[in-house]
Amino acid sequence: MVKERQRPWQEIAKEAQRYxxxxxxxxxxxxxxxxxxxxxxxxDTIRSYLTSDEVAITELLPQQLLERLRxxxxxxxxxxxxxxxxAALVQKLVxxxxxLWFTLVRAKFLDEYLMTHGKPLGPLHGLPISVxxxxxxxxxxxxxxxxxxxxxxxxxxxxxxxILFRAGAVFHARTTQPQTLMHLETDNNLYGVTPGSIRxxxxxxxxxxxxxxxxxxxxxxxxSTPPSADPIAAVIGPLSTSLEGLKLFMQxxxxxxxxxxxxxxxxxxxNASYTISAQQPLKIGIMWNDGIVQPHPPIIRALxxxxxxxxxxxxxxxxxxxxxxxxxxxxxxxxxYFPGGGAxxxxxxxxxxxxxxxxxxxxxxxxxxxxKLKTSELWYRFExxxxxRSEYARAWNETATGVHEGTTEPRGVVDAILCPVGPGxxxxxxxxxxWGYTSQWNLLDYPGVSFPVLxxxxxxxxxxxxxxFLGEVDRENWELWDPDTFDGLxxxxxxVGRRFEDEKILAVLEYISKEIGLPFVDFPR
Numbered sequence: 299m300v301k302e303r304q305r306p307w308q309e310i311a312k313e314a315q316r317y318x319x320x321x322x323x324x325x326x327x328x329x330x331x332x333x334x335x336x337x338x339x340x341x342d343t344i345r346s347y348l349t350s351d352e353v354a355i356t357e358l359l360p361q362q363l364l365e366r367l368r369x370x371x372x373x374x375x376x377x378x379x380x381x382x383x384x385a386a387l388v389q390k391l392v393x394x395x396x397x398l399w400f401t402l403v404r405a406k407f408l409d410e411y412l413m414t415h416g417k418p419l420g421p422l423h424g425l426p427i428s429v430x431x432x433x434x435x436x437x438x439x440x441x442x443x444x445x446x447x448x449x450x451x452x453x454x455x456x457x458x459x460x461i462l463f464r465a466g467a468v469f470h471a472r473t474t475q476p477q478t479l480m481h482l483e484t485d486n487n488l489y490g491v492t493p494g495s496i497r498x499x500x501x502x503x504x505x506x507x508x509x510x511x512x513x514x515x516x517x518x519x520x521x522s523t524p525p526s527a528d529p530i531a532a533v534i535g536p537l538s539t540s541l542e543g544l545k546l547f548m549q550x551x552x553x554x555x556x557x558x559x560x561x562x563x564x565x566x567x568x569n570a571s572y573t574i575s576a577q578q579p580l581k582i583g584i585m586w587n588d589g590i591v592q593p594h595p596p597i598i599r600a601l602x603x604x605x606x607x608x609x610x611x612x613x614x615x616x617x618x619x620x621x622x623x624x625x626x627x628x629x630x631x632x633x634x635y636f637p638g639g640g641a642x643x644x645x646x647x648x649x650x651x652x653x654x655x656x657x658x659x660x661x662x663x664x665x666x667x668x669x670k671l672k673t674s675e676l677w678y679r680f681e682x683x684x685x686x687r688s689e690y691a692r693a694w695n696e697t698a699t700g701v702h703e704g705t706t707e708p709r710g711v712v713d714a715i716l717c718p719v720g721p722g723x724x725x726x727x728x729x730x731x732x733w734g735y736t737s738q739w740n741l742l743d744y745p746g747v748s749f750p751v752l753x754x755x756x757x758x759x760x761x762x763x764x765x766x767f768l769g770e771v772d773r774e775n776w777e778l779w780d781p782d783t784f785d786g787l788x789x790x791x792x793x794v795g796r797r798f799e800d801e802k803i804l805a806v807l808e809y810i811s812k813e814i815g816l817p818f819v820d821f822p823r
Contacts, residue, residue: 307445307487307650314441314448314488321398322386326379329386336391339786341822344387352380357823360425360543367424370412374424378405378468381426385471401468408466421550423466431472432479432521433459433534440521443477443486446649447521456519458534461554462547477655478643478662479522480635482720482730487652491727496535497736497748497792502724504750504788504821507537508544509736511745511798513564515548516556523642529634529680530740539823541808544747545570548800564798572801574809576613581710582806583619583697585717588734590625591772594722594779595759596789600751604716604791607814614810619715622693623686628734630682631741632667637679639670656728683741690742694796714806715794719748721775723787729778732771735792745800747807748792750817756781788821 322329329347337343345353355363355377366372378401408424418424429435432442434452441447455463463469477486482498485491493499500507512531522532536547549568557563574580584605587593608614636643640662647654654663662668671679699710718735739746759781767773795803810816 307652310445310448310650311488311652318389318489322389325382325386327383329383329390334387334390340388340391343391344384347387348380348383351376352383355380356384359540359823360538360546361540364421364423364425364546368412368418374405374408374412374468375402377424378402378426378470381470385428398470398472401470404468408468418466420464420466421546422462425467426470427462427467428471428473429459429469430475432475434519434521435459435469435472438472441475441488442479442521442523443475443484443488444646444650445487445652446646448488450521452519452521454519457516457556457560458551459519461516461551461556464554465550477647477652477658480661481655481657482733482736483657483725483727485655485657485727487655493724496533496537497719497746498730500537501719501748501750501790501792502788504753504790504817505537505539506541506544506750507748508535508548508800508804509533509739509746510535510548510800512743513562514566514798514800515551516560516563518560523646529637529676529683530631531743541747541749541804541811545804566798569801572805574805578613579710580614580806580809581697581712582608582614582616582810583712583715584616585619585621585715587718587768588621588624588738590628590734590768591721591732591775592764592768593718593720593735594776594784595762595781596723596752596754596784597718597721597791599759600789600791601716601718603752603818604810604814604816608810611810611813614813617697617712619712619717620693622690624734624738627686627738627741629667630679630686631737632661632665632733633669633671634679634683634741635737636662636668637671637676640668641670657730660731687742691796713795714799714803717792717794719790719792722779723754723784723789725778726783732775739794743797744794745797745803746792746794747803748790749807749811750788750790750821752789752818754781754784754787754789756785759784 334343355372363377367374367377405424408419411419432440434440434454434456436452436455438452439448440450440452474484474486474489476484483491483493493502496507496509510533512533515534517532517534536544538544549570552568557565584601586601605616609616643662695708695711697712698708701707702709720735721732761779761781764776793803793807
């Protein structure tokens with residue numbers, strides 16, 4: 299039953315925006331009032347409003363910043379205030395954050411702790427971390443991108459935030475989320491448009507992002523549409539300006555043994571000692587496309603650039619990865635994302651009367667695979683999911699060159715798959731309609747790490763004519779490509795491993811990065 303509307307959705311949205319703006323107004327020194335003209339590249343604009351110290355602080359890598367915080371070379375209050383001011387400027391240019399100005403109290407406590415005890419509070423002492431808004435913070439909103447849920451408040455901190463807080467982190471900003479949580483860009487009727495997910499926003503912005511294997515990082519305490527089932531496990535994962543930052547997050551969270559409080563989690567500690575040596579053979583599978591959509595030219599150029607360079611690394615071999623029925627995978631996963639046919643999402647949106655956004659309409663109303671499943675249909679989809687996972691495991695095992703002596707276990711299999719994060723670089727608004735390069739691995743529950751490689755160069759990445767397409771979706775995606783529009787944007791790829799090989803894919807990426815000098819261009823931080 300749809301609840302009676304108490305007030306227009308537009309009024310609620312204005313309240314949300316006033317609250318966001320009020321958090322920014324608390325920052326000292328204040329950022330400029332009113333909108334700031336947003337150029338194509340916002341980095342120089344942001345820097346122009348910051349002091350030289352604030353620029354230096356906010357552009358340090360996490361491990362560099364932590365070293366300075368632990369040794370007292372820089373105060374947590376100075377770091378927090380610098381990140382607050384930068385976050386406020388980002389909000390004015392991009393529109394994705396609300397500042398948590400009260401964290402200066404937390405930063406002051408950390409400075410006093412270091413002075414009193416002569417040691418940091420924990421491994422993340424004073425490190426600013428922004429948090430997606432649907433991850434619960436006690437007393438703050440949990441709207442999941444729905445106008446009707448604007449006044450829902452978290453009664454306690456999410457487990458993952460509790461762990462990070464005890465490790466010394468400072469939560470300086472909350473970032474918004476898309477309507478229904480299920481877009482590859484963040485567009486909602488409360489705040490507006492920004493990137494969404496983990497790997498996709500990381501790729502779009504030229505930073506690192508890890509989607510871990512499900513049931514490693516705690517997810518209790520977040521907000522989402524009431525599920526009809528739990529067929530595709532959702533995850534929480536880190537984004538960072540460095541690969542080291544991803545490892546630090548995983549090490550910190552898993553060292554707290556969260557499975558003692560969230561029993562569904564698998565009790566596996568983070569193996570920080572996992573490394574790749576020059577004596578260890580590595581086999582990388584290159585997936586040029588998924589058989590459904592051919593990526594845009596800069597993505598192919600990035601794949602070729604890495605493939606060419608790693609071919610010269612003595613212990614690394616490369617093979618083509620042949621995607622196994624990725625079209626069937628999309629039919630399964632898109633159905634299991636919404637086993638209720640989108641009825642719960644539609645009901646929540648109708649409570650406020652907020653309009654359906656284009657990507658919500660596309661996913662829930664225009665996707666023929668999304669429909670309300672009967673119990674028997676749901677179990678059939680579960681069987682399809684498990685059968686497909688087994689088929690893909692078999693396909694992976696078939697990359698072996700033999701078996702280990704005295705066993706039937708495959709030897710010489712592919713260690714990781716190098717592939718696109720998406721069919722192009724950061725998309726225009728409302729055009730992120732192909733999920734296959736990330737949803738594929740969600741279905742299989744394979745971990746994936748996205749990382750920056752190079753930038754679009756319109757002089758190199760021209761718009762070639764294509765006479766033959768893999769299908770209608772491929773043609774539609776190709777029509778989105780325009781060298782002038784995307785010139786200069788980050789080009790990222792991802793490494794994918796098998797379930798619970800999270801440490802391995804990060805180690806592989808670290809080894810390859812050092813051997814061939816990734817990324818190939820400088821990315822501002």
